[in-house]
Amino acid sequence: MSRLIVVNLGLPKSGTTTLARALREAGFKVADHHIRKDDTPNKELHNRLVGGRMYRGYFASGDPLEELHEFDAFSEINGLRGPHSLWPQTDFGVISALREFHPGIRFLASSRDPKDQAMSMLKWSDLGTDRLPSSTVPGLPKSYGQTLHERAKWIAAHHAFLRKIFEGSKDFLEYDIADTGARDKIAAFLGREMPWWGRLNANDPERSAKRADKSGEKQKKTKKKNKEGAA
Numbered sequence: 001m002s003r004l005i006v007v008n009l010g011l012p013k014s015g016t017t018t019l020a021r022a023l024r025e026a027g028f029k030v031a032d033h034h035i036r037k038d039d040t041p042n043k044e045l046h047n048r049l050v051g052g053r054m055y056r057g058y059f060a061s062g063d064p065l066e067e068l069h070e071f072d073a074f075s076e077i078n079g080l081r082g083p084h085s086l087w088p089q090t091d092f093g094v095i096s097a098l099r100e101f102h103p104g105i106r107f108l109a110s111s112r113d114p115k116d117q118a119m120s121m122l123k124w125s126d127l128g129t130d131r132l133p134s135s136t137v138p139g140l141p142k143s144y145g146q147t148l149h150e151r152a153k154w155i156a157a158h159h160a161f162l163r164k165i166f167e168g169s170k171d172f173l174e175y176d177i178a179d180t181g182a183r184d185k186i187a188a189f190l191g192r193e194m195p196w197w198g199r200l201n202a203n204d205p206e207r208s209a210k211r212a213d214k215s216g217e218k219q220k221k222t223k224k225k226n227k228e229g230a231a
Contacts, residue, residue, distance in 0.1 A: 005065070005102050006073040006190060009089035009162055010110030011155055012127060013120040015177035017200040019110055020075035022183070025196035028073035040070060049079030051086030054094060063101040064094050080131050090138040090158060092165060099171070106190055109162050109174040118151035 006028060008019055020032035035045045035053075045053070050068070054077060057066030068074075079086040088094040098105055111117075122128035132145035140154045159174065166172035173189040175182045183197035 003072055004190065004192070005105045006108060007077065007098060007105065008075050008108045008110055009095070010076070010108070011089070011117070011158055012076065012078065013117050013124055014110040014112050015199070016076035016110060018177070018198060019108070020073075021200055022186070022194055022197055023073040023075060026187075026190075026192050026194050029071050030073045030075055031068060031071045032074075033076040033079065042070070049081060049084060049086060050074055050077050051079040051088050052084060054088045055086060058088075058094055058097055062097055064088065064097050065102065080127070080135055080137075085135040085137055087138050090161070095165065105171060107166065107172045108186065108189075109159065109172070110177060111159055111174055112177050114152040114155040115148065117155050118148050121151055122148070 006023060008016060010016060010019075017032065020030050023030050029039075031039060031050045034047055034049050037046050040046075045067070053067045054064040057068070058064040060066060065071075077088050095107075098107075112120075118128070121132065125131075128145070128151060132140060132151065133143060136142045137145065137154075139157055140150070144150050145154065162172070162174065173185065175185055179185070183194045187194040
């Protein structure tokens with residue numbers, strides 16, 4: 001029987017850091033967003049984006065996990081750093097390849113209310129204010145993603161996409177992080193006890209308020225210019 005591999009297809013600020021710890025506590029070797037020195041002795045992987053390694057494998061051999069075989073769980077797989085805008089959780093080809101090369105794989109989709117998640121993206125570093133609007137993201141073209149409405153619409157559409165391609169499948173579980181029964185649902189889905197569940201990587205309220213105020217002023221100044229340039 002092949003080992004259990006778990007891939008989360010949720011977007012940022014949907015409890016991915018919490019999921020990473022929960023999976024580690026359940027005995028999985030987890031890669032979360034980028035690979036840290038403590039994750040592996042393989043120096044070639046240190047500080048590499050999980051999404052970048054997935055695409056390297058996908059285009060080289062067809063297997064997105066070719067260079068990530070030592071890991072068995074992936075809690076956040078997108079990467080938005082410098083020139084890199086990597087979103088394998090939105091890519092039908094990558095998802096299909098994962099299913100083909102790894103029979104028995106299990107997919108999670110961490111979710112929350114789209115508006116709450118969109119607001120959390122605004123409050124987290126420069127994700128909502130700069131990185132998303134200035135990058136080309138599947139379903140969120142460059143110059144879009146600066147407003148709450150645009151980010152929320154993108155989030156909702158992503159989950160609708162996942163529900164459609166996994167319709168009727170037993171290898172997919174979408175869960176809401178606000179659901180008090182989320183841990184039990186994940187445990188039953190994976191067939192593995194989840195000894196820990198909580199909340200990590202939450203936004204700092206004071207810092208978030210300052211960033212939201214600053215972003216609001218920036219949006220007023222740049223929204224018209226961005227839309228004209230994207231037309």
